[in-house]
Amino acid sequence: MRGQENPQALMFSYVSLEQRVPKDHPLRSLRALVDGILANMSALFDERYSHTGRPSIPPEQLLRALLVQILFTIRSERQLVEQLDYNLLFRWFVGLGMDDAVWDRTVFSINRDRLLGTDIARQFFRRVL
Numbered sequence: 001m002r003g004q005e006n007p008q009a010l011m012f013s014y015v016s017l018e019q020r021v022p023k024d025h026p027l028r029s030l031r032a033l034v035d036g037i038l039a040n041m042s043a044l045f046d047e048r049y050s051h052t053g054r055p056s057i058p059p060e061q062l063l064r065a066l067l068v069q070i071l072f073t074i075r076s077e078r079q080l081v082e083q084l085d086y087n088l089l090f091r092w093f094v095g096l097g098m099d100d101a102v103w104d105r106t107v108f109s110i111n112r113d114r115l116l117g118t119d120i121a122r123q124f125f126r127r128v129l
Helices: 024-042 041-050 058-072 076-086 089-092 105-116 120-128
Strands: none
Touching: 024 041, 024 058, 024 089, 024 120, 041 058, 041 120, 058 076, 058 089, 058 105, 058 120, 076 089, 076 105, 105 120
16 A cells, blocks of 8 residues: 655654664764763863853854764865755764754864864864764
């Protein structure tokens, strides 16, 4: 019997991003490793970031996004931000929720450059390796 299309989109989703990522997906073990590394680096982030002013992209999310860009050979920040907008696996890995707004690519690039200007990114990638 032929199935019928349902053109009505659901208003709510009852499945979390965590449930959508397969239990045996390779990014799960990498995410656990990365989360541990970032937790150990939290004091470094606190030292480098001001406690006043407008909030930036969280450095944890920024570094996870850069890792996604490297692992999946995404050529530009524009493509990375686009992928983060609709790829649920990438959203989960970076730490964005289903309804979280994705950053503007220029804001991402500015924050990335600021972070790469310090030794924090080097330390992070060294620890991941």
